[in-house]
Amino acid sequence: MTLSPLQLAAIVSAGVPGIYPVGAEAVREDSGDFDSAIIADSAGRRWRVRAPRRPDASMQLEAEHLILQSFSPSLRARLPFAVPTVAGIVPYAGGNVFVYTHIPGSVYDVDQLAELSRREVAQGRTSLAAIIAKDIATLHVMPEDIIYEADLPSYSSEQIRRRKIAELERAAATGKVPADLLAHWQAVLSPGPMWQFRPRVVHGDMGAENLVLEVTPSQARIVEVTGWSDVHVGDPAQDFAWLYSCEDIAFTDEAVEVYRQQMPQLPDAYLAQRANFYAEFAIAQWLTHTVETDDKDGATHAVSMLLDIQDDLRSSGELLGQEDTPPLMSGPQDQES
Missing domain, CATH: 3.90.1200.10 (Aminoglycoside phosphotransferase (APH), C-terminal lobe)
Incomplete structure (x- = not known):
């Protein structure tokens, strides 16, 4: 099932206390595994919402939830960029819809x-x-x-x-x-x-x-x-x-x-x-x-x-035969152990 931004906003409104959506816009995903939207709420905050379309996509979001939970405040403070926080999880259609904090910005190719x-x-x-x-x-x-x-x-x-x-x-x-x-x-x-x-x-x-x-x-x-x-x-x-x-x-x-x-x-x-x-x-x-x-x-x-x-x-002369050994590109030769 494909969910529109408005449908995702309705799911968030019903399932996450304290978030009252007033607007929603679609977010492009490189894969067709998720439905995504950016939700604006009545307090002026913005949230990213992702819903899996398939069971394996659902497993991906569950794995992401685990790793984001593992990022302690001290670990996050060491990173030069922000990492999303899961703000809510809403059961829906046999899976879970995930709601994340969202920092405004732009994405480029x-x-x-x-x-x-x-x-x-x-x-x-x-x-x-x-x-x-x-x-x-x-x-x-x-x-x-x-x-x-x-x-x-x-x-x-x-x-x-x-x-x-x-x-x-x-x-x-x-x-x-x-x-x-x-x-x-x-x-x-x-x-x-x-x-x-x-x-x-x-x-x-x-x-x-x-x-x-x-x-x-x-x-x-x-x-x-x-x-x-x-x-x-x-x-x-x-x-x-x-x-x-x-x-x-x-x-x-x-x-x-x-x-x-x-x-x-x-x-x-x-x-x-x-x-x-x-x-x-x-x-x-x-x-x-x-x-x-x-x-x-x-x-x-x-x-x-x-x-x-x-x-x-x-x-370019780089095509190897099955018995060839990959040559080393130019650059530092040191190797970490």
Whole structure:
């Protein structure tokens, strides 16, 4: 069932004491997993409301609730950005509707963020790429105990590699992954130094859509990070994958380099390669989803994108054979232990 902003406002009004909605507006979600709205109440406060459309989406919101509960006031105070607080949970249609605090701001796509970053530098201010990198670094040095105590997932580097192999096998089973790209990814996922890294607390769904910015003529800053349903202990490269869809590679490179400088130990030398791999591999994951849900148009689009990736790798000389070893990108060679 799809819920309109007004329906979500009515659910909040009936189920959360002290919130009396006077207005509602839709919020765009990157996935079709949730119905979302921003609710304005009679006291001038604003709230974000999310309702799951499917059981697995409901589980995501429950997981997010657990991690947000784990963020103590002292832990929140250490973060350079705000983190939502769950203000209410309303049972509805066999699931739960979640109500969160909301900080006003704007959301931009990754290329717009790069443009804003260039503007900040041109005006003699800290680049947005550096701000993003520092925020990710702050998250990655959070204590892993908050993940363990909330009973959220924790993966070793080898478990992550094997999970990706399993996902690649699912994609290959569709018969639609280009053969040379499949061999390339098999080579990337072979055992080796690329998959030897220290797992850290990661956001897991970091992306432009989860960064809320305040942009004025005098500054651009991140005021809130949302979308905490996939927090876990895992590969720090995952939180950089979204940056590799940016057309301005200098923006991405700067973010990775500032992150390296901010971390107490230099990240492993293959972090950028894994992040780029995750960005490419997301298309294969999407292909699997489209085939399993019989979305023929989506599958056709996914295959076209995979062919583009294969062509780009071939033209750049980066396309690996199944027996090849991924080369090391240029950059610091130190590796954290």
